[in-house]
Amino acid sequence: MGRTSTSGGPSLGDVVRAQKAIRDIAVRTPLYASDELHERIGRDVYLKLEVLQPTHAFKVRGAANRILAIPEDERHRGVVTVSTGNHGRAVAYVARRLGIPAVVYMSTLVGEHKVAAVRELGADVRIDGSDQDEAGARALAFAAEHRMTLVNPFDDPYVIAGQGTIGLELLEERTPATIIVPLGGGGLVSGIALVAKSIDPRIRVIGVSMERGPAMYVSQRAGAPTDVKEVATLADSLGGGIFLDNQHTFAMVRDLVDEIVLVSEEEIAAAMVLLLRSHHIAVEGGGAVGVAALLADRIEGSGEVVVVLSGANVDAATLARLVLTLEAGAA
Ligand SMILES: *Cc1c(COP(=O)(O)O)cnc(C)c1O
Numbered sequence: 001m002g003r004t005s006t007s008g009g010p011s012l013g014d015v016v017r018a019q020k021a022i023r024d025i026a027v028r029t030p031l032y033a034s035d036e037l038h039e040r041i042g043r044d045v046y047l048k049l050e051v052l053q054p055t056h057a058f059k060v061r062g063a064a065n066r067i068l069a070i071p072e073d074e075r076h077r078g079v080v081t082v083s084t085g086n087h088g089r090a091v092a093y094v095a096r097r098l099g100i101p102a103v104v105y106m107s108t109l110v111g112e113h114k115v116a117a118v119r120e121l122g123a124d125v126r127i128d129g130s131d132q133d134e135a136g137a138r139a140l141a142f143a144a145e146h147r148m149t150l151v152n153p154f155d156d157p158y159v160i161a162g163q164g165t166i167g168l169e170l171l172e173e174r175t176p177a178t179i180i181v182p183l184g185g186g187g188l189v190s191g192i193a194l195v196a197k198s199i200d201p202r203i204r205v206i207g208v209s210m211e212r213g214p215a216m217y218v219s220q221r222a223g224a225p226t227d228v229k230e231v232a233t234l235a236d237s238l239g240g241g242i243f244l245d246n247q248h249t250f251a252m253v254r255d256l257v258d259e260i261v262l263v264s265e266e267e268i269a270a271a272m273v274l275l276l277r278s279h280h281i282a283v284e285g286g287g288a289v290g291v292a293a294l295l296a297d298r299i300e301g302s303g304e305v306v307v308v309l310s311g312a313n314v315d316a317a318t319l320a321r322l323v324l325t326l327e328a329g330a331a
Contacts, residue, residue: 164191
């Protein structure tokens with residue numbers, strides 16, 4: 001208990017440095033008080049609007065911090081990454097801002113609108129591999145061959161510190177009893193938990209994943225990084241493995257995160273529709289899992305809650321279909 005740094009992992013100081021480093025690329029996002037959620041669950045709920053970041057997801061924070069840490073004389077060779085979409089978008093965006101090349105590997109599972117979005121940002125997109133782990137192996141080989149820097153989507157101290165800046169921002173404004181964070185590979189929740197537990201260990205940090213393929217949840221139960229079959233889910237940005245040779249996020253989640261909660265596809269859909277209906281905020285499935293967990297009564301305790309709305313990259317057709325389906329069901 002009380003452990004706030006895993007060996008080789010980032011420290012609170014690294015997060016403070018990241019906040020300065022990325023301030024011209026990532027924006028400081030508002031905390032939005034949700035009257036609707038307050039009424040429904042009886043707790044004060046604040047939404048951390050990472051949907052407002054450039055590229056519409058928090059990932060630009062970690063990507064910026066990692067890429068800016070590459071020594072000046074190596075940066076021009078460019079960066080390589082593997083991504084289900086949002087990380088690739090963030091890397092492409094940051095690379096373009098800095099004027100360096102970006103190569104983004106993706107698995108065949110990734111939706112067409114996410115592929116197109118990365119291409120539009122000027123990156124060289126390569127669809128190779130049947131899942132995230134396989135695409136990752138291809139990216140690694142390409143980076144080594146061309147002496148480019150591989151930007152890991154979550155298991156990297158600079159990336160984790162970049163995501164942790166969300167924790168610094170929100171704790172400058174509020175001291176919630178609970179912070180609820182979408183959980184995929186674990187970079188986001190690790191960074192935020194590092195900051196929260198360093199500043200006040202009583203703050204509960206809850207990770208939320210989808211029932212369909214929750215790699216970190218399965219791995220924590222098994223006591224080691226474990227292969228989980230990647231299946232289609234509304235929360236596709238939380239899909240994929242945590243890498244069997246995970247260096248940081250497995251241990252940080254084990255040591256710093258209080259609980260991992262799972263939500264169903266129906267619960268994710270209900271949260272997305274509520275956020276659109278009540279707040280006029282478009283949130284993708286992976287970004288809505290925290291609200292889904294609250295609405296499904298999976299979050300224990302009392303007091304103020306901050307929920308990270310991590311991303312907005314859902315295509316309009318999917319969102320429209322969910323609204324129509326839920327309304328037909330309710331009628
Ligand atoms: C990547 C992503 C997550 C999960 O972040 P991890 O660091 O992989 O746990 C959550 N929400 C969105 C929108 C994402 O793109």
